[in-house]
Amino acid sequence: MRIGIVGLGVISKVYLETLREFAETTVTAVADLVPERASAVVGARATSVDEIYTAPDVDLILNLTIPTAHSAVARSAIAGGKHVYGEKPLAISTVESREILSLAENAGVQVGCAPDSxxxxxxxxxxxxxxxxxxxxxxxxxxxxxxxxxxxxxxxxxxxxxxxxxxxxxxxxxxxxxxxxxxxxxxxxxxxxxxxxxxxxxxxxxxxxxxxxxxxxxxxxxxxxxxxxxxxxxxxxxxxxxxxxxxxxxxxxxxxxxxxxxxxxxxxxxxxxxxxxxxxxxxxxxxxLGANRGCGVVDMVRAIDHGMPSRASxxxxxxxxxxxxxxxxxxxxxxxxxxxxxxxxxxxxxxxxxx
Structure with a gap:
């Protein structure tokens, strides 16, 4: 599964390390409102926040933005036909989170969310x-x-x-x-x-x-x-x-x-x-065993591959x-x-x- 990351704050470093350990996932693109953060990531293509949602080399958007942006990023990812996994909470209100789940169901994509601890x-x-x-x-x-x-x-x-x-x-x-x-x-x-x-x-x-x-x-x-x-x-x-x-x-x-x-x-x-x-x-x-932030993304990818519900859903x-x-x-x-x-x-x- 090709992963595109939106939001490259402190927690992104741990996610990057975890996702690189598993054969099921590869980080292909990264984006941040501060472009320098994206260009500093080694081994992934730096792109814009707007472009990453429709990027042909991205299957799943990993949403690591601040809570108030979670809903907007998730909606944009789903509109681009991408699966989406986000940091917690899924949104800042149940009105927003319910909309995310409805949009994902209609689009035929999966939604996952931390915590995966x-x-x-x-x-x-x-x-x-x-x-x-x-x-x-x-x-x-x-x-x-x-x-x-x-x-x-x-x-x-x-x-x-x-x-x-x-x-x-x-x-x-x-x-x-x-x-x-x-x-x-x-x-x-x-x-x-x-x-x-x-x-x-x-x-x-x-x-x-x-x-x-x-x-x-x-x-x-x-x-x-x-x-x-x-x-x-x-x-x-x-x-x-x-x-x-x-x-x-x-x-x-x-x-x-x-x-x-x-x-x-x-x-x-x-x-x-x-x-x-x-x-x-x-x-x-x-x-x-030896898990860290990001194992929920891997678990979700495996669930998608096997047609099963993901655990951090x-x-x-x-x-x-x-x-x-x-x-x-x-x-x-x-x-x-x-x-x-x-x-x-x-x-x-x-x-x-x-x-």
Missing amino acids: VLGTGVQTARATLDSGGIGAPFAATAFMTTPGHERWHPDPEFYYRHGGGPLMDMGPYYISALVTLLGPVRRVVGMASTPQATRTIGSGPRAGTVFPVEVATHVTGVLEHNTGALSTMMMSFGVWAGQLPRIEIYGTEGALSVPDPNGFEGTVSVFHPSDPQWSVVQPSAGY GELAHHVLDVMESLLAAADSGKSVDVLSMCDRPAAVPLGGGD
């Missing part, structure tokens, strides 16, 4: 443990992501604090995608949110000291009710200086499961049974976005909100990815 050995080994009955019937989970904020290290952090940003939209896709992979889709949510700081200050780079406004909730907490009846308690925050909370834990009728950071591909999975007072490490038993990304949007709506209304979209629980990944 759920395809690594961490989340997939945890899933295999659940599916084998390792902790009995899962009935609850916790998911925590806390940080003081990205402005401490990012030289241009404003977009994290505008519409489409915030801890939920930025980091929530990792955690909710993992929860859906582990426990299935979500049918209802309740939530609350706050914005403790009205402004933030850039802490590094040439613009250090610059103060900018915060336009979104920076502390979001809520409960997700899965179709199975399991309840996941979440907290996503850009306001916590330090914490010792677990990333994700799953609680079952016969034990508990500790899941590593879903923002990573590996990590230690541990299980607790009442018959043993110690947590036991579960050896990797499923997932892509547009449908999953739309559902995750719907869950996040519903959580914020619940926080605004003070009432529970039904999640109207639905998706299949993605297929499990065999150890090594099945390659």
